[in-house]
Amino acid sequence: MEPNVRFWITERHSFIQRFLQWTELLDPTNLVVSIEKIEKSRQLLLTNEDAAIRDLENQRIKDAWKRSLSTVHPDSGKLIPVPFRPAAFLPFTAPMVFFSMLSAKSLKSLILPQVSFYTYTTTFNMVNGNASYNRRLYESLLLGTGVIASSSFFGLFPVLFQMRVNHVLLKRALPIIILTHVSGMNVVATRSLEPIRGIEVMxxxxxxxxxxxxxxxxxxxxxxxxxxxxxxxTAFIPEVFSHFFVRTQFFRQYPWSLWTFKLSCTVLVMGLMVPLSFSLFPQMGRIQCSELEKEIQSVTEETELFYNRGV
Structure with a gap:
């Protein structure tokens, strides 16, 4: 069995344990670990499968799991490209979220941040999604291009709205609402082949x-x-804090400080929310066999099966 799959099935962590696990997997040093070290870690886990699961307090084993879980896709067993490993998600998306949420006087000034943000998140969702079903390269390219284009279009909608409406509350709330909904729909659209073709259950x-x-x-x-x-x-909390910050004497003396404050707030909030959101659901999801298709129920007597949720 793929070591990462065995780990997530065997270690049925609580939410707090999953959160602590993800804080380790999101360590930026996982982006610079060499391929040689990853291969050695994988070999250690493959040759000592039972011991690797039982001896999680051993620092050598613990480091091997950290390298494997943070760099290798559990479905394919292949290395995840460095820019799209879970540890790269925060450094890439936090600045993009900040710039995409800035008030803009023209549509052109927000096109690049929106397109960059949705290009990255679409690719990240596709790379880290379930890979157990058959998918051709041209299908991935066409699907990804369509999702990026549609997500960017809807992401720019608040700018068009702000240019025509002077209502302060709507101008502040609409970008948050749109970002939230489009980010969710981006995942649904990017991974739309999974509900259509089905994914492995084990x-x-x-x-x-x-x-x-x-x-x-x-x-x-x-x-x-x-x-x-x-x-x-991530979008809501910095806006709330900024609302009170602009009323302070410090802001009146240093108006330029709003950018620094808002960027810092965005990074801090997202730094907490990334491991929290990744921990909401187990990496290896569990589903009752009675909820699955009849053809699957007929080939097993197990009451509960597992599937890779993806990141």
């Missing part, structure tokens, strides 16, 4: 029982929910 030993569209639907729904929580909170 027993606790890693034996594949079949491909389930219902499991694919649940995986996409849970991941979309985590993105809504992530970006909704």
């Amino acid at each position: 027993d606790k030993e890693g034996n594949v029982m079949g491909y389930s569209r219902k499991a694919g639907t649940k995986a996409v729904k849970d991941t979309a929910t985590s993105r809504i929580v992530l970006f909704g909170t």
Whole structure:
């Protein structure tokens, strides 16, 4: 069995444990670890499967799990490209969220931030989604291009609205609402083939029982929910704090400080929300066999099966 899959199935962590686990996996040093170290870690886990699960207090084993879980896709067993590893998500998206939420006097000034943000998040969702179903390269390219274009279009809608409306509350609230909803729909659209073609479901030993569209639907729904929580909170809290900050004497003396304050607030909030949102649901989702398709129920006596939710 793929070591990462075995780990997530065996270690049924609580939310707090998953949160602490993700704080380690999101360590920026996981972006610069060499391929040689990753291969050695994987070899250690593959040759000592049972010991690796039992001996989690051993620092050597613990480091091996950290490298494997943070750099290798659990479905394919292939290395995740460095810019799209979970540890890269915060450094890439935090500045993009900040710039995409800035008030703009023209549409042109926001096109690049919006397109950059949705290009990255679409690619991240596609790379870190479930990879257990058949998908051709041209399908991924066409789907990704369409999702980027549509997400960017809807992301620019608040700017068009702000140019025509003077209502202060609407001008502040609409960008947050749009960012939250479009981020969730981006996951649904990017991974739309999973509910259509189905993803692998397996027993606790890693034996594949079949491909389930219902499991694919649940995986996409849970991941979309985590993105809504992530970006909704990240966009909302800095706006609230900024509302009170502009009333302070410090802001009156140094108006330029609003940018610094808002960027710092965005990074801090998102720094907390990324591991929290990734921890909302287990990495290896569980689903009752009775909820799956009849053809899967007929080939197993297990009451509960597992699937890779994706990040």
